[in-house]
Amino acid sequence: MKDSPLEAVIGLEVHVQLDTGRKLFCADSTAFGAPPNTAVCPVCLGLPGALPVLDAGAVDLALRAALALECTIHPISVFARKNYFYPDLPKGYQISQFERPLATRGAVELDNGRRVRIRRVHMEEDAGKSLHDRFASATAVDLNRTGTPLIEIVSEPDLRSPGEARSCLQHLKRLMEYLGISDCNMEEGNLRVDANVSLRKRGSERLEASTEVKNLNSFSAVEKALGVEIKRQTRIRAEGGAVTRQTLLWDAAGGNVRVMRDKEDSQDYRYFPDPDLPPLVLSAARVASLRAGLGELPRAKHERFRRQYGLPAYDADVLTSSRPLADYYEAVVACGRQPKTVSNWVMGPVLKTVKRGIADLSSPGLAPGRLAELLVLVDEGTLSATAAKTVLAGMARTGDPPGVIVRREGLMQVREDQVLARWVTDVVTAHPEEVARYRDGETRLLGFLMGQVMRASGRKADPRRVNQLLRAALDADAG
Amino acid sequence: MTANAAGVAARAAEVRSGRLAWGSMAAEALEAQGAWEQGAAPLNAFIALGPHADRQRRPRDGPLAGIPVAVKDNLVTGGFPTTCGSRILEGFRSPYEATAVRRLRRAGAVIVGKTNMDEFAMGSSTENSAFGPTRNPWHRERVPGGSSGGSAAAVAAGIVPVALGSDTGGSVRQPASFCGVVGIKPTYGRVSRYGLVAFASSLDQVGALGRTVRDAATLLEVVSGHDPRDATSVNRPVPPLAAACERGVRGLVVGVPREYFPSGLDPVVGRLAERALRALEGAGAELRDVSLPHTRYAIPAYYIIAPAEASSNLARYDGVRFGRRCRDADSTERLYELSRSEGFGTEVKRRILLGTYALSAGYYDAYYGRAQEARAAVARDFERTFRDGVDVLFTPTSPTPAFRLGERIHDPYRMYLSDVFTVTANLAGVPALSVPIGLAEGLPVGGQLMAAHWREDTLLTAAAALEAELGTVGSPPVPSGAGTA
Ligand SMILES: [Zn+2]
Numbered sequence: 001m002k003d004s005p006l007e008a009v010i011g012l013e014v015h016v017q018l019d020t021g022r023k024l025f026c027a028d029s030t031a032f033g034a035p036p037n038t039a040v041c042p043v044c045l046g047l048p049g050a051l052p053v054l055d056a057g058a059v060d061l062a063l064r065a066a067l068a069l070e071c072t073i074h075p076i077s078v079f080a081r082k083n084y085f086y087p088d089l090p091k092g093y094q095i096s097q098f099e100r101p102l103a104t105r106g107a108v109e110l111d112n113g114r115r116v117r118i119r120r121v122h123m124e125e126d127a128g129k130s131l132h133d134r135f136a137s138a139t140a141v142d143l144n145r146t147g148t149p150l151i152e153i154v155s156e157p158d159l160r161s162p163g164e165a166r167s168c169l170q171h172l173k174r175l176m177e178y179l180g181i182s183d184c185n186m187e188e189g190n191l192r193v194d195a196n197v198s199l200r201k202r203g204s205e206r207l208e209a210s211t212e213v214k215n216l217n218s219f220s221a222v223e224k225a226l227g228v229e230i231k232r233q234t235r236i237r238a239e240g241g242a243v244t245r246q247t248l249l250w251d252a253a254g255g256n257v258r259v260m261r262d263k264e265d266s267q268d269y270r271y272f273p274d275p276d277l278p279p280l281v282l283s284a285a286r287v288a289s290l291r292a293g294l295g296e297l298p299r300a301k302h303e304r305f306r307r308q309y310g311l312p313a314y315d316a317d318v319l320t321s322s323r324p325l326a327d328y329y330e331a332v333v334a335c336g337r338q339p340k341t342v343s344n345w346v347m348g349p350v351l352k353t354v355k356r357g358i359a360d361l362s363s364p365g366l367a368p369g370r371l372a373e374l375l376v377l378v379d380e381g382t383l384s385a386t387a388a389k390t391v392l393a394g395m396a397r398t399g400d401p402p403g404v405i406v407r408r409e410g411l412m413q414v415r416e417d418q419v420l421a422r423w424v425t426d427v428v429t430a431h432p433e434e435v436a437r438y439r440d441g442e443t444r445l446l447g448f449l450m451g452q453v454m455r456a457s458g459r460k461a462d463p464r465r466v467n468q469l470l471r472a473a474l475d476a477d478a479g
Numbered sequence: 480m481t482a483n484a485a486g487v488a489a490r491a492a493e494v495r496s497g498r499l500a501w502g503s504m505a506a507e508a509l510e511a512q513g514a515w516e517q518g519a520a521p522l523n524a525f526i527a528l529g530p531h532a533d534r535q536r537r538p539r540d541g542p543l544a545g546i547p548v549a550v551k552d553n554l555v556t557g558g559f560p561t562t563c564g565s566r567i568l569e570g571f572r573s574p575y576e577a578t579a580v581r582r583l584r585r586a587g588a589v590i591v592g593k594t595n596m597d598e599f600a601m602g603s604s605t606e607n608s609a610f611g612p613t614r615n616p617w618h619r620e621r622v623p624g625g626s627s628g629g630s631a632a633a634v635a636a637g638i639v640p641v642a643l644g645s646d647t648g649g650s651v652r653q654p655a656s657f658c659g660v661v662g663i664k665p666t667y668g669r670v671s672r673y674g675l676v677a678f679a680s681s682l683d684q685v686g687a688l689g690r691t692v693r694d695a696a697t698l699l700e701v702v703s704g705h706d707p708r709d710a711t712s713v714n715r716p717v718p719p720l721a722a723a724c725e726r727g728v729r730g731l732v733v734g735v736p737r738e739y740f741p742s743g744l745d746p747v748v749g750r751l752a753e754r755a756l757r758a759l760e761g762a763g764a765e766l767r768d769v770s771l772p773h774t775r776y777a778i779p780a781y782y783i784i785a786p787a788e789a790s791s792n793l794a795r796y797d798g799v800r801f802g803r804r805c806r807d808a809d810s811t812e813r814l815y816e817l818s819r820s821e822g823f824g825t826e827v828k829r830r831i832l833l834g835t836y837a838l839s840a841g842y843y844d845a846y847y848g849r850a851q852e853a854r855a856a857v858a859r860d861f862e863r864t865f866r867d868g869v870d871v872l873f874t875p876t877s878p879t880p881a882f883r884l885g886e887r888i889h890d891p892y893r894m895y896l897s898d899v900f901t902v903t904a905n906l907a908g909v910p911a912l913s914v915p916i917g918l919a920e921g922l923p924v925g926g927q928l929m930a931a932h933w934r935e936d937t938l939l940t941a942a943a944a945l946e947a948e949l950g951t952v953g954s955p956p957v958p959s960g961a962g963t964a
Contacts (some may be wrong), residue, residue, distance in 0.1 A: 042575045049555045049674040053710045079789050085815055092794020270838035275681035275788055277710050342567045
């Protein structure tokens with residue numbers, strides 16, 4: 001593309017599931033993996049006479065997203081019905097927003113510094129799932145997903161390459177995760193992407209016929225599918241043909257796109273305002289308080305972490321991936337520990353403990369002050385790094401302070417020279433052959449001999465001191 | 480009959496004090512219902528009849544203790560099927576109950592049956608029912624009005640003292656007028672729509688029918704009030720409605736909108752309306768000529784908005800999850816097509832098509848958009864009139880008394896015109912009521928009262944005064960054994 005007279009024009013439509021834990025217009029749970037058709041009620045089943053009632057919690061999350069995307073929030077927005085027949089759409093319409101969305105005209109900034117405009121952010125309910133492979137001769141319908149709260153984020157066609165599209169998505173995902181709006185789990189369908197693609201003469205402002213690529217269920221799928229589609233359109237134009245407006249389905253296995261339907265015969269959804277739901281009226285105070293609650297956004301935080309704490313980009317990435325994690329990190333550093341050491345501990349053992357579900361960042365055993373105490377013990381040499389990990393696991397499990405665990409489990413590092421010297425002597429005596437080879441210049445055997453001493457000490461020996469003593473013993477007798 | 484003839488409040492008091500057995504009135508109601516089904520011209524007011532009252536284990540006290548109540552078949556009701564008068568819902572039983580019905584039970588009422596109606600409340604004669612037409616108890620070759628014709632007929636026939644209906648464009652008031660009973664459509668948002676099967680959601684409202692103004696007021700008071708399950712139900716206190724019937728109209732300003740007295744008005748209806756106005760004046764009310772100039776846009780606007788909403792509301796009847804399903808479909812599209820074409824009647828199909836068209840891309844602004852503008856203009860007429868000091872408006876409820884069965888069923892436009900005086904209140908969302916004002920050659924005629932939002936109390940004050948001044952129209956002759964009317 002770089003030298004081509006054509007450039008790609010890409011826009012994204014991203015559906016993000018809001019992490020409210022409940023449906024948008026009824027109180028059913030949205031937990032993933034419930035048995036089919038168990039998380040349902042008259043409202044989301046679309047039973048005769050049932051009525052939707054909007055969940056205020058979902059509105060708050062949608063507003064946070066819109067504010068983080070620098071959108072203009074509309075004081076009045078309107079829910080509309082999108083009418084179409086489909087077996088997994090129980091009411092025969094989807095409640096969405098059409099003419100008057102929640103928010104418009106925002107922007108995100110890519111890592112390369114380019115700004116991508118956001119056209120709109122609106123709220124809508126999800127449809128159910130049609131299961132075509134469950135029964136041999138029939139389609140099954142699971143309505144657990146019906147009514148799940150979503151926001152749809154629509155970008156302007158400001159992206160110029162598959163790489164930029166991917167970067168834009170990563171940025172969106174990061175923002176949603178950081179603000180606790182969505183877990184963005186793509187496998188569970190909590191973040192879904194459609195992309196619009198067209199080609200035009202570089203520098204031209206003309207809008208050309210675009211295709212919509214669906215079924216992009218991973219970041220690499222987005223990048224690959226867009227690459228394939230751009231090539232296909234380039235070829236069509238090179239052959240003198242015209243690209244037609246189509247909806248395409250990305251086939252990850254085959255690495256190609258196939259036509260799902262022609263846009264020309266696209267449906268008329270007969271949108272109209274949903275008479276069951278009054279317009280959504282947002283007070284300036286509510287919007288202002290949500291805006292204030294946003295605090296520092298991930299990009300700014302990332303930059304500050306690198307600058308203020310001297311962290312590598314990778315560390316800053318991980319630590320600013322969610323607000324609770326970033327806050328936790330800063331709280332530990334504030335206890336006076338060295339920023340990079342804290343980063344290593346938080347990204348490593350602490351997150352591992354959290355991922356295993358043993359504790360979370362708000363558990364008393366992992367309180368920032370407790371982790372700082374543990375790191376003090378390591379810095380002082382009271383604990384070896386290995387022992388400290390054991391203590392951390394104990395803290396997470398029991399909630400006890402590190403000092404208590406160290407004493408209880410006898411994990412204190414052995415640093416008395418008398419004791420250490422005896423272990424060193426024993427090892428030197430027990431391995432005459434290795435000692436001789438070391439003295440002949442095979443110095444890498446030091447590691448082996450160190451290991452033997454550590455093992456003899458039950459891993460409690462202070463490795464730094466052992467190293468000194470062992471070298472002294474080996475070198476002294478060399479004569 | 481004897482027990483049901485007295486006022487609902489008094490009868491409920493007798494039940495609470497133990498002088499009247501809790502289920503006795505319900506048993507009488509079922510007996511009376513049976514009598515009306517005898518002979519060549521059965522009333523056919525009910526689609527389903529209740530289990531015996533003793534099987535309903537519910538609170539036995541409350542303002543409606545032991546009172547038999549009939550419920551229009553578009554309110555989902557425990558223990559009964561809910562069909563909306565449609566084949567597509569034949570045998571459908573709802574797993575949950577409408578808020579209005581739950582409130583009835585909580586007030587001690589006995590639900591004795593589900594009443595017949597025009598399919599999905601689309602109609603003005605109860606002839607569009609998949610379960611056959613209901614007849615007018617005053618004259619069995621005449622229609623009872625609609626779409627709440629079953630409820631109005633059941634009350635007029637003395638089977639029940641009160642019944643619930645629903646009113647989208649006059650569906651409580653027009654049958655009340657045709658059957659000589661009182662019917663009230665409250666302010667939009669006053670009664671929960673949760674469990675009312677939607678026809679046109681922005682216009683639908685549950686209404687109350689009764690033999691007297693007080694009975695209707697008592698029923699309305701029970702079902703009114705905010706419901707968190709209906710986002711359009713409004714959270715504001717319900718004034719004491721039954722008490723409003725005692726107030727008297729001295730000093731009340733009654734507006735007489737000239738658009739509701741056109742030259743084509745049936746002369747007998749005109750004369751009875753005139754007599755009612757004199758009666759109000761005689762009771763101390765002040766009459767004032769007013770104009771609601773946008774009234775002529777009401778019927779066209781209504782017949783865009785209501786079908787548009789209906790076309791969407793009725794999309795859920797697709798044969799997939801509940802209701803009628805065609806067994807021979809070989810594709811999903813055929814399943815929809817066959818289930819819906821077999822399940823829906825002509826009028827419902829007509830309105831779905833109208834509404835689908837009105838919402839289509841390219842036509843939306845010309846139809847739905849303009850209809851909303853007309854609706855707003857109609858609402859402004861009312862606002863201005865009430866702001867200028869008018870307390871209540873008086874009009875005829877319908878241009879004619881009950882017409883003959885079959886007379887208009889093939890002429891939808893003439894059928895639609897029987898709602899010409901009633902649709903405006905639905906478009907504006909204001910409360911309105913029909914009260915009997917006399918008989919025209921043995922057929923009841925109703926007068927309509929309309930008031931500002933939330934002023935059901937004013938409506939009831941004026942209606943009670945009319946009832947006191949004019950006397951009731953009495954009851955139709957009770958059927959005896961196997962005789963016909
Ligand atoms: Zn639900």
